[in-house]
Amino acid sequence: MEVIKITPRGYCYGVVDAITMAKRLATDPNVPRPIVVLGQIVHNQHVVTQLSQMGIQTLDGGSRRDLLNEVPPGATVVFTAHGVAPAVKAEARRRGFRTYDATCPDVTRTHELIREKVSQGYFILYVGTPGHPEPEGAMGEAPPDRIALIGQLTDVQSMAVPLGMPVAVMTQTTLSQWDTEEIIRAIVDRLPDAEIFNEICLATQSRQEAAVKAAADADLVVVVGDRRSNNSNRLVEVVEKIAGKPAIRVESADDLDLAQFEGIDRVAVTAGSSTPTAITRAVIARLDQLNTHQP
Numbered sequence: 001m002e003v004i005k006i007t008p009r010g011y012c013y014g015v016v017d018a019i020t021m022a023k024r025l026a027t028d029p030n031v032p033r034p035i036v037v038l039g040q041i042v043h044n045q046h047v048v049t050q051l052s053q054m055g056i057q058t059l060d061g062g063s064r065r066d067l068l069n070e071v072p073p074g075a076t077v078v079f080t081a082h083g084v085a086p087a088v089k090a091e092a093r094r095r096g097f098r099t100y101d102a103t104c105p106d107v108t109r110t111h112e113l114i115r116e117k118v119s120q121g122y123f124i125l126y127v128g129t130p131g132h133p134e135p136e137g138a139m140g141e142a143p144p145d146r147i148a149l150i151g152q153l154t155d156v157q158s159m160a161v162p163l164g165m166p167v168a169v170m171t172q173t174t175l176s177q178w179d180t181e182e183i184i185r186a187i188v189d190r191l192p193d194a195e196i197f198n199e200i201c202l203a204t205q206s207r208q209e210a211a212v213k214a215a216a217d218a219d220l221v222v223v224v225g226d227r228r229s230n231n232s233n234r235l236v237e238v239v240e241k242i243a244g245k246p247a248i249r250v251e252s253a254d255d256l257d258l259a260q261f262e263g264i265d266r267v268a269v270t271a272g273s274s275t276p277t278a279i280t281r282a283v284i285a286r287l288d289q290l291n292t293h294q295p
């Protein structure tokens with residue numbers, strides 16, 4: 001069995017910067033303790049565990065606003081790479097926490113764009129994954145009556161846009177570019193004058209394009225990534241939907257079910273942009289081993 005290593009794969013610059021910031025805080029004795037991250041700094045449990053071993057606590061499982069209520073007095077609060085709503089930042093300041101912001105610059109750009117378009121009188125349609133922290137943060141940049149979330153194609157039919165108001169459409173950074181195109185086409189069918197700002201980041205696009213291209217020559221694609229990683233889940237989706245090839249997501253080499261590789265001649269491996277390189281290397285090494293054990 002041949003193992004194709006897809007490039008680019010794995011860490012993007014936004015993830016590297018966020019993790020670097022957290023690790024720097026962990027080693028700085030002048031930063032007030034405890035150091036608490038509001039949500040997973042990036043969506044990968046291996047990273048969260050490593051930070052925890054360095055003394056950084058992760059609060060998880062609710063909205064950023066709810067998580068803030070769990071932060072003890074005097075703590076340092078870190079905002080994650082996914083961005084956070086201005087109201088959460090203001091509340092953290094009001095409570096006297098020292099704060100650090102690990103928001104990816106690509107996400108910050110979308111926040112700025114939302115603010116700009118709202119100030120110009122636009123209504124915003126934000127295409128994103130319901131329940132994910134990135135839409136939660138971005139949508140907090142607009143008053144609730146000036147923004148709506150489009151989570152899927154069927155939402156376009158039911159969306160309510162105020163009459164006579166110009167519309168700007170923006171997207172989450174880690175969506176499937178093909179699904180997003182379909183949603184945007186449907187929006188433009190209904191609202192031909194809508195201004196479109198496709199905010200899918202370059203890291204997401206390049207990893208998706210490379211995965212689809214490599215899948216053409218493979219029997220199976222393995223995506224290494226956390227179950228909560230939006231961009232990892234989208235990699236599985238684009239391989240299946242666009243390349244028409246089977247794909248599986250694993251969180252580590254331990255998740256590999258070797259029975260799935262029987263009869264496979266070529267397997268291609270990629271990784272979400274929040275997946276540590278060492279974890280992907282271990283998956284590739286396990287598959288290479290399998291290679292040497294097959295006749």
Ligand code: SF4
Nearest residue numbers: 012014015104173201
């Ligand atoms: S996937 Fe894109 S938006 Fe998210 S951290 Fe990486 S570069 Fe930034």
